[in-house]
Amino acid sequence: MTLTVLALVATVVVGIGTYFMRSSFIHVFADREFSPVVRQALRYVAPSVMAALVVSLGVGGSAEVGIPEVSALVVGGVVGWRARSLPSVLVAGMVTLWVLRALI
C-alpha cells in the first residue's frame, strides 16, 4: 500500500466514524442514555490520547530533539497552562525555539 492510499483509507474511515459518533444518538440510539461509567471514561479520553501522541511522536519520532526543542515544548506548555489558549502555546514555543537556536 502506498502512503497516499494508506492516508486516504485512514481519512475516509475516521471521517465515517466521526459522522457516526456525531449522529449516533440523533439517529441510532435515540431515547438511550450513557451509563455514568461510560460518561466518565469519555471525559478522560482527550488527556490520555493527547499524552500518548505527544510521547509517541516526541520520543519515538523521526525528528532530532535537542535543548532548544525540549525547552520550546516546556515553555509552550507552561505558557499554555497559564493562558489557556492554543495560539499562545504556538507563539511562546516558536519564539523560545528561535531565540535558543540563535544563541546556542
Next chain:
Amino acid sequence: MSVHPDIRRGIRDVIPVLVPVVPFALVLGLAIAEAPFSNLVGWLGSSLIFGGSAQLTVVTLSAEGAGLAAIIAAGLVVQTRHFMYSAAFAPVFSDQPKWFRWLGPYLLIDQAFALTSLRIDDSPASFRRYYLTVGLSFWVVWQATVALGLIVGPVVPEEWSLDFAVPLLFVGLLIAAIDSRPSLVAAVVAGAITWVTLGIPNRLGIIVGALAGVAGGVIASRR
C-alpha cells in the same frame, strides 16, 4: 436585503471562536504539505473528517510510518467525545426536519456544540438558522485556512522551522485537555504506558497507553 437576526447573531458569535482556530488550521495545512503523501488527500480530510485534532493525528501518524490500524484507532479515539455531544443534542434534534437531522451532525464540532448548546430553548427554526450559520461559516473558514497553510507553509524559509509548530500544537491540545486532577492522572498514566510500549510495532502503543490513561482517570476520579 436584510440579514435574519438569527444569522446575524450566529456570525457575531462565531467570529471570536474562529480567530484562535486560524493558527491551528494553518499548522495543519503545513503538516499536510510536509507529509510524504498527496496534498489533496491530506486536505480532503478537512471535509471528510471536519475535526482538527483527528485530522492532525491521521496526517502526522501516516507521515511517521504508523500502521493503518493504529492510525485509524487513534483517529477514532480522539473523536469519541462527539458521542457526548450527540447524546446531549438528541432531544433538540428530534424537533427538527429530516434533512437537518442528517446535515446537522456533520457540523457538530466542539465550537459549534459550545455555542449552539446555549440556544436549545429557541424555537426549532431559530435554533436551526443559528446552528447552520455557526457550522457553515466555521466550515468555510476551516477549509480555506487549511488550504492557505498548505500553500504558504512550503514558501516560508526553512530557518523559521515552522514544522516545529506541529508538536507544539499537540502539546497545546494536551494542556487544554487537562482540566482536573483525574485528567492529569489520565495524561501521566497514558504518557508513561506509551513510553513503556514504544517497542510495539506500528505505534499501537498509543492505543494501549490511551486506554490505560482512561482507566487511570476513572480510578483517580473515584478517590
